[in-house]
Amino acid sequence: MNDQIHSGGSDHEHGALGDAEYAEFMELAAQEGFDPEDVEGAIGEAGHGPLPALAIVGRPNVGKSTLVNRIIGRREAVVQDKPGVTRDRVSYEAEWAGRRFKVVDTGGWEQDVLGLDASVAAQAEYAIETADAVVFVVDSTVGATDTDEAVVKLLRRSGKPVVLCANKVDGQSGEADATALWSLGLGQPHPVSSLHGRGTGDMLDAVLEALPEAPAQSFGTALGGPRRIALIGRPNVGKSSLLNKVANEDRVVVNEQAGTTRDPVDELITLGGITWKFIDTAGIRRRVHLQEGADYYASLRTAAAVEKAEVAVILIDSSESISVQDQRIITMAVEAGRAIVVAFNKWDTLDEERRYYLEREIETELAQVAWAPRVNVSALTGRHMEKLVPAIETALEGWETRVPTGRLNAFLGEIVASHPHPIRGGKQPRILFGTQAGTKPPRFVLFASGFLEHGYRRFVERRLREEFGFEGTPIHISVRVREKRGRNK
Numbered sequence: 001m002n003d004q005i006h007s008g009g010s011d012h013e014h015g016a017l018g019d020a021e022y023a024e025f026m027e028l029a030a031q032e033g034f035d036p037e038d039v040e041g042a043i044g045e046a047g048h049g050p051l052p053a054l055a056i057v058g059r060p061n062v063g064k065s066t067l068v069n070r071i072i073g074r075r076e077a078v079v080q081d082k083p084g085v086t087r088d089r090v091s092y093e094a095e096w097a098g099r100r101f102k103v104v105d106t107g108g109w110e111q112d113v114l115g116l117d118a119s120v121a122a123q124a125e126y127a128i129e130t131a132d133a134v135v136f137v138v139d140s141t142v143g144a145t146d147t148d149e150a151v152v153k154l155l156r157r158s159g160k161p162v163v164l165c166a167n168k169v170d171g172q173s174g175e176a177d178a179t180a181l182w183s184l185g186l187g188q189p190h191p192v193s194s195l196h197g198r199g200t201g202d203m204l205d206a207v208l209e210a211l212p213e214a215p216a217q218s219f220g221t222a223l224g225g226p227r228r229i230a231l232i233g234r235p236n237v238g239k240s241s242l243l244n245k246v247a248n249e250d251r252v253v254v255n256e257q258a259g260t261t262r263d264p265v266d267e268l269i270t271l272g273g274i275t276w277k278f279i280d281t282a283g284i285r286r287r288v289h290l291q292e293g294a295d296y297y298a299s300l301r302t303a304a305a306v307e308k309a310e311v312a313v314i315l316i317d318s319s320e321s322i323s324v325q326d327q328r329i330i331t332m333a334v335e336a337g338r339a340i341v342v343a344f345n346k347w348d349t350l351d352e353e354r355r356y357y358l359e360r361e362i363e364t365e366l367a368q369v370a371w372a373p374r375v376n377v378s379a380l381t382g383r384h385m386e387k388l389v390p391a392i393e394t395a396l397e398g399w400e401t402r403v404p405t406g407r408l409n410a411f412l413g414e415i416v417a418s419h420p421h422p423i424r425g426g427k428q429p430r431i432l433f434g435t436q437a438g439t440k441p442p443r444f445v446l447f448a449s450g451f452l453e454h455g456y457r458r459f460v461e462r463r464l465r466e467e468f469g470f471e472g473t474p475i476h477i478s479v480r481v482r483e484k485r486g487r488n489k
Ligand SMILES: Nc1nc2c(ncn2[C@@H]2O[C@H](COP(=O)(O)OP(=O)(O)OP(=O)(O)O)[C@@H](O)[C@H]2O)c(=O)[nH]1
Pocket: 058, 059, 060, 061, 062, 063, 064, 065, 066, 067, 106, 107, 108, 109, 167, 168, 169, 170, 192, 193, 194, 195, 196
């Protein structure tokens, strides 16, 4: 029998809405003919804070991707891209028994470039760094291998809760193979068939027990610790130099082996009178790269740093053309929903001509973050270092901005009146009302009488930015259509 993974949103999250605001909003939605449960679900979905993260770890071919697909409730393979390339997207939202969490997929990563053990160790390391709990998948038809044993050591050392998935137990006869995995010393093996869904429900129940309600690294609040910055960019753009410059001291370069547990990698640095936490500075300072798979490790580190940060400072080498790799890094930060500052380094090297071309490149290549504050700096000369902190503050401010529902609806009413959606098939879809259900980054839910075209959504986003700021932050807009109950987008 198949376990039913999606159980529907039945929790009572109000998102960023206050109690009175929420009650008023629900009344409005009911008047307009929306199903209250659907509206509540939409607000809960858009309004949630950072979700706890569950990583799926295991050797190649044990069935990680199949399991991820099953958990997130999708039939097609998650990972169609070739391994070896930076994967821009590694986490997916999932829900089980009314609880939401992120699933971090470590399948399909770079197995040809790295040796098997190195690749699996890197996955495990990434998972340990970013996850709140881990599902360790073993192919029970094969049994525990040396590679599996090595991963177990890493997982044990991390202290993170681990749920052992004995996969490929497609029927009763496989149960004995699962039982044999007690030998790994990770506690009870959960017999599962990711392919058919057998046992996944019981395993997910165990996962929910292991997974904290909120991530260990919840976003800084007024009371929380220092704001967290990820300083990211492709190799050689000047990350170490910039870090040294802002910290005003020379640092020891640390040589690290991937797959070893590291000592503190984050660093507190006081800038502009405020203490900030720079994430994974060890990775930044690391100079001696492994020859093979260096890009792979670099991108894993970047992804991990972005996961843990609130704001990403993306460093670009302005002396060189903006590359696909720069764009991938930007996409990673945007998709993770982080506040973003773009810093153009090595400004001291620019002549008139390069400056001209750089402006053109920015227009064409960096359109996806046209809203991010830009600073032109030189880690070498110290040029404009003092502009970094204000830019970071601006981005964080945009990231945290919340527009009250009343004000938002006045604004939506105006744009609907002045710029109605084009008529399609004799009908004119209208935005009826909306609310900003979440912040960090801002998340809006619009309720409409019909499908809103992509171009119109873009227009609404542009107008939202003009009206309310949101500098330096991605914005999420989801749309609920009245006729189609329970459908998003
Ligand atoms: N019989 C059986 N086969 C399974 C099960 N889960 C996965 N498989 C098969 O095992 C193979 C590998 O599955 P994937 O999900 O791609 O494995 P992976 O661990 O993500 O592999 P990498 O992406 O290489 O790391 C596929 O042919 C799956 O169909 C299962 O529960 N039972």
